[in-house]
Amino acid sequence: MDSFTAITIAVFLPFVLAGILPAVAKLLKDKIGWYASATALLSLLMVAQVAPEIIHGETIQGTIEWLPSMGINLSFYADGLSIMFGFIVSGIGVIIMSYSNGYMSTKEDLPRYYQQLLFFMGSMLGMVFSANTIQLFIFWELTSITSFMLIGYWRNRPMSVYGATKSLLITASGGLFMLAGFLVLHAITGTFDIPTILHNESIREALQNHHLFIYALILIFIGAASKSAQGPFYIWLPNAMEAPTPVSAFLHSATMVKAGIYLIARIHPMFSGTEAWFILVSGVGIFTMLLAGFLAFRQTDIKGILAYSTISQLAYLMTMYGYTTHEEPGIGVAAATFHLLNHATFKACLFLVAGIVAHETATRDITKMGGLRKEMPITFIVATIGALSMAGIPPLNGFLSKEMFYEASVEMGHLLGGPYTILIPALAVLGGVFTFAYSIKLIDGIFLGKRPTKGLPEHIHDPSMVMLAPAIFLAGLIILFGLVPSIPVHNFIEPTVSGIILEEAHLHVKLWHGFTTSLMMTIATFILGILIYTQYDRIAEWQNRFNAMFPWISVNYYYDGAVNNAKDVTFKFSSRMQPGPVKNYVIAVLLLTLAMFAIPAMMLGTNLIPQNLNFDVPLYEALIFLFMIVAALGAALLPRYLPAIIALSGLGYLVALLFIYLQAPDLALTQVLVETLSTIIFLLALVKIPQKFKEHIPTTTLARDLIISVAVSVMIFILLINATQGIVAPFESLSYYFIEKSLALAGGHNIVNVIIVDFRGYDTLGEISVLCLAALGVYNLIHSRGEDE
């Protein structure tokens, strides 16, 4: 099997097997979780098959045509970065799905759970292997949707639904910004294809000098930040903890939230080396790292602590990927990549432990726990390994990457010079101090100290191997990566880093590397961390007081305000804008037409009305017009229906009179007939309605309506004068044709008759058939009336 096929299978296999999962579930019943684990394992094997090529420094690319006219195809691209993510996603996938077999009660809707997990895994794999931005966006949004479904898995809990909606609104909207960024990127580079941009230096140079560069960067960064819960977008992640714990471990610590980091790493070669990149990525990263690390103190829910810790750790990665200067674009890349891998191992491990603890003690509240080390010795050891790695204690893998983080911070500070030489390393240490403190809290709060007298079940013990084995496996990886760093560094980190900085990378990561600045910083971190830990509960209390005093300090305050108030605002808005009576609708249309008419009116000025009116109005014609005006006013103003209708029909007969004067007796006859008929119908209808206008109209309304009516009439008057007199038609009027031809071609003196029966005979035929149709309709009306009675 060639590598491209292997990747395609790795991506689509979870979708296909998830599709048939409900059917398989009928066969396997409660064991369906193992089917899902096997699926994940198959994907993992497919990814593993490709790995050797990538480690040798090659890249893989292939395309299946999809929408060629827009330049979009289904294409996959594998380099070190995507392979490392592929391993994390499918590997953690296997672990999580196996673990779920123990965690999820068989009473739950298991097929839906595993199906959505597999859909998620497929989308995530699709995203990291996408070779074009549009495909990346599609898989990106699919991960948002599957995450939405999984967070809301327990549908009957209001907080689940709240968390699910919140995550969807923030991450999917962020995705749309990213799409906008990709479209801007396409406008600059002319391609959606990622490798094309990566491997073409002239395109990248043109990109960095383009005036749209900053827009593309900001828009894409908003997408990454919303997905990875950075900056103000962090608020969705703590609420996402309502999901089942294996889901939190998989999506909301190890994989999905790293999609933003993946994106930043992916576009690193295109955008880094600029000041904007450093300010945006590292700036937001440092801010989030400190804020989230600090806010973790307040949390009493174990998963809450882990959520804030995840936000803070992701911010580490952002900060490191953001370290850049023009000469050295990739200062923190190696450190970030290594820490990314390590974080996936220790955080997933800690989440699994949190799930075990919650499963056994039936609570997640850390204040109600303590002293569990004796009852759950294996869990205790595993948890300690995970937490110490997070705290950065040697010889675990977290220590190594945190050292590298400090080293990169020192280098970055040094390159920037001035106050930054001290400031950036100091902030990095501060972040480390917070991490240290809450890591210790996890162990101390759950396992050490005294067991509380009440609130916990009497018999607590280590869980079955189904749940324990995955956690032990991860703890093993933590130690292995710490003791023998060359394994991950050679296989994952080096290929990834060379994929990002676009040159061969050789890293030397050793456990012991002498008394360096970074070791000093680590020691400082430990000392400060222990000092802060002694004040842990006080700080948490202070945070609670502060938050109660100033609720507006929290971003959530604004989110909830926006989501709830949006409803009220729009309600007010729409009730004012959408008043109901049709008169107001007509007024809106007329006013806008008037307003738009003002433009040409102002441009033309007095030219709009022709100077010489070519009208010859004899006296009695003028008299007829005068009567017509009087009749029209009467129809509008008379207070009763009957006189108003008489005035209206009077108007009609006056029109007929005008036709007679204009030598169109047949038209006049029609007019008289129609007018008579409509008067009769009016009178018949009158019998059934009240004889008086009852409605009282306020003077202001009346005045407004009058002004609008007059304005519209004036507009139409001007338009008609202009149309009939002002525009000199560039052609001969049609009537001359008929005057000339009617006798010659059709032999008739009555032009109207000739037109009707000769020149437009077919139309007349059509009119006759319309009349027949109308008769049919009338017959039908009468017929159906008979049926009703």
Next chain:
Amino acid sequence: MNLMLVAPELTIAVTGLAVLLIGLFLPTDSKKILGYLASLGVLIALALTVSSLGTEALLFYNTVSIDALSQFFKIVFLVVALLFTIAGIKYTEGNSNTEEFFTLGLFATIGMMFVASANDLMVLFVAFELASLATYALAGFEKKNIKSLEAAMKYFIIGSLSAALMLLGISYVYGATGTTSIPEIAANSATLASSPIGIVAVVLLLAGFGFKIALVPFHMWAPDTYQGSPSVVSALLAAGSKKMGIVAALKVFVVALIALKADWQIAFAILAVITMTYGNVVALKQTSVKRMLAYSSLAQAGYITMAFVVLTPIALGGGIFYALSHGFMKAGAFIATAAVTYMVLSENKDSADPDHIENFRGLGKRMPITALCMTIFVFALAGIPLTAGYMSKFVLFSSTIQSGFVWLAVIAILNSAISLGYYAKIVKYMYFLPTDSEKVSEPFPYTIAMIIAAVGVLALGFWSEPFVHWAMEAASVLLTGGM
């Protein structure tokens, strides 16, 4: 002249008359057959139209043009008509006026189809009015339902006003160019373009088409009418009649009045932004699903209008493709609402708001097929990938950015983000909120119509290439002046 070229229209006309005539002699119980007959007629017309793809011809003294554009939009209208007739089978069950329902629907379809192939402003106006008059009557089909009557009345009054303004605009164009033929207007528009009189014509025509497309502030009838009309009719209005406004505006502005582009481009830009923002924001707090869909229609019309601003072949193709996608998505969503309304009414005859969002609670359990289809439709409307809605937005927005209108595209994308709020709400109600009510059987013809629409939405999303290609060909007709 080859009459085969208007065979689809003739088929629809004959079917409409046949339904009317046969209906006269049938007792109410057996009028169900009429719906099947109507659907069959539409299906034949659809097949005839598809088989005539690629033909180009001018008919009836060059007043009717058969080209890629006309055939594309005819397919849009016929697809909507098909969904309308199939869903109508259930809706008209036991109604003694069944034949009128289908005949009016079919006549409206003929009007829309002739607008699509109009090559002359007179044909365009007459066909436009044919469709309008038929839909005025359809909106008020439930004669004893006060909301339906109000819907029809508002629609009719505003519609007549707009028709008057539009006709005045057409007269101006005729007065200045001496012709009503669309390509000839394009050739003779020098007089119009050089004088402010041209702006008068543009203003009047904009008011006329703005009504049909429901651009803010000509939109005010739309929420009331879509909410008050029977859902199946709302589907025809939102998915069909609105597209007629778009194809008419394309012909009149992009082909005939291209010389005045500087004047109307800016107007369309402003209207597009106002319309999409207003529609999305107001939709957020609607509790009537039909009204929410009406506001969502405004928003979608706002997106499509962007094509008039950008005016590149890809943007116009994107707009045209969007029209097709929207036909499927919106018709489907209204029909799904019709199915829910039907269920609510069959449980409680006097329910005042059968389309209230509370009635969608737990629909995933109660009516799984309807809920799934509705999910597909609202996700598509929101522009979620692998649906028709996403592809349309993608083509349209990317061409917008390509032509340098980054601000317009960013506003549109922000709007899409806002729209997620109310679309997600429907999904939340259907799948996440619990209900005590039992599972109910899903009304069969509604289900068929929904599945057809859902398959369409997914097909356009997955396998967009040929459709995008057709849409681009249709767009090229516009830019070569329709000659």
